[in-house]
Amino acid sequence: MKTPTMRLDRLLANLGYGSRREVGYMVAGGLVVLDGKRLKDPAQRLSLDADLPARMNVGAAPIDPPPPLTLLMHKPLGVVCSHREPGRSIYELLPERWRRRDPVLSTIGRLDAETSGLLLITDDGALLHRVISPRSHVKKRYLATLARPLTGQEAAVFAAGDLILEGDTDPLAPAVLEPLSPTTAWLTITEGRYHQVRRMFAAVGNHVEALHRDRIGGLDLPDELAPGDYRIARAPELAGIFLATQ
Numbered sequence: 001m002k003t004p005t006m007r008l009d010r011l012l013a014n015l016g017y018g019s020r021r022e023v024g025y026m027v028a029g030g031l032v033v034l035d036g037k038r039l040k041d042p043a044q045r046l047s048l049d050a051d052l053p054a055r056m057n058v059g060a061a062p063i064d065p066p067p068p069l070t071l072l073m074h075k076p077l078g079v080v081c082s083h084r085e086p087g088r089s090i091y092e093l094l095p096e097r098w099r100r101r102d103p104v105l106s107t108i109g110r111l112d113a114e115t116s117g118l119l120l121i122t123d124d125g126a127l128l129h130r131v132i133s134p135r136s137h138v139k140k141r142y143l144a145t146l147a148r149p150l151t152g153q154e155a156a157v158f159a160a161g162d163l164i165l166e167g168d169t170d171p172l173a174p175a176v177l178e179p180l181s182p183t184t185a186w187l188t189i190t191e192g193r194y195h196q197v198r199r200m201f202a203a204v205g206n207h208v209e210a211l212h213r214d215r216i217g218g219l220d221l222p223d224e225l226a227p228g229d230y231r232i233a234r235a236p237e238l239a240g241i242f243l244a245t246q
């Protein structure tokens with residue numbers, strides 16, 4: 001496949017460095033360097049090779065990774081996943097410039113403000129749709145800490161595939177509960193309905209006190225990511241999302 005090309009000013013504007021006019025000033029000021037040489041023409045077309053970020057600098061720093069960009073984040077408690085909700089958002093944990101990228105970075109599904117764990121953030125629309133599509137059956141595993149001890153009935157109720165949550169009209173797909181202690185359990189679901197895990201436990205008379213997602217498909221939250229940390233996903237990790245687990 002032929003490597004796509006893009007005008008220099010458009011590339012940097014799309015990466016959030018400024019308007020095309022502002023990028024033009026940066027080029028004129030000698031701030032944009034490729035393979036050790038200052039670029040002079042903002043209209044120059046660049047081949048979007050995978051090694052471009054390693055060869056190109058703006059000021060002293062390598063340019064940000066061009067699309068497609070997917071991040072793995074350890075979402076901390078107390079931040080929301082949407083620009084529109086009130087409160088501090090996960091986007092505020094990213095470099096300011098990344099909030100001006102085109103295509104935009106969006107979360108793949110959402111976690112509640114009070115849920116922590118693995119969150120994928122991407123500008124790759126095809127990947128996003130593939131992960132959230134019900135046809136992909138991507139499993140999401142949550143560690144739930146409960147207010148009351150499990151009764152022993154929950155696993156069968158969740159596995160049955162006929163549980164209808166309050167306010168819903170269609171039943172949930174079967175889900176797998178694996179108790180760890182009287183008040184903690186893994187719950188693996190394939191859907192992503194609003195507050196799904198909390199509502200499932202409410203439906204069996206319990207209450208979720210803490211919720212953490214540690215796995216999406218075959219991809220685990222990397223151990224090295226502390227709450228609030230993120231890093232660029234590697235290709236095998238993205239492939240791992242679609243590998244069957246359990």
Ligand code: URA
Nearest residue numbers: 111112115195197198
């Ligand atoms: N289920 C919930 O209740 N909350 C989440 O954040 C994710 C799944």
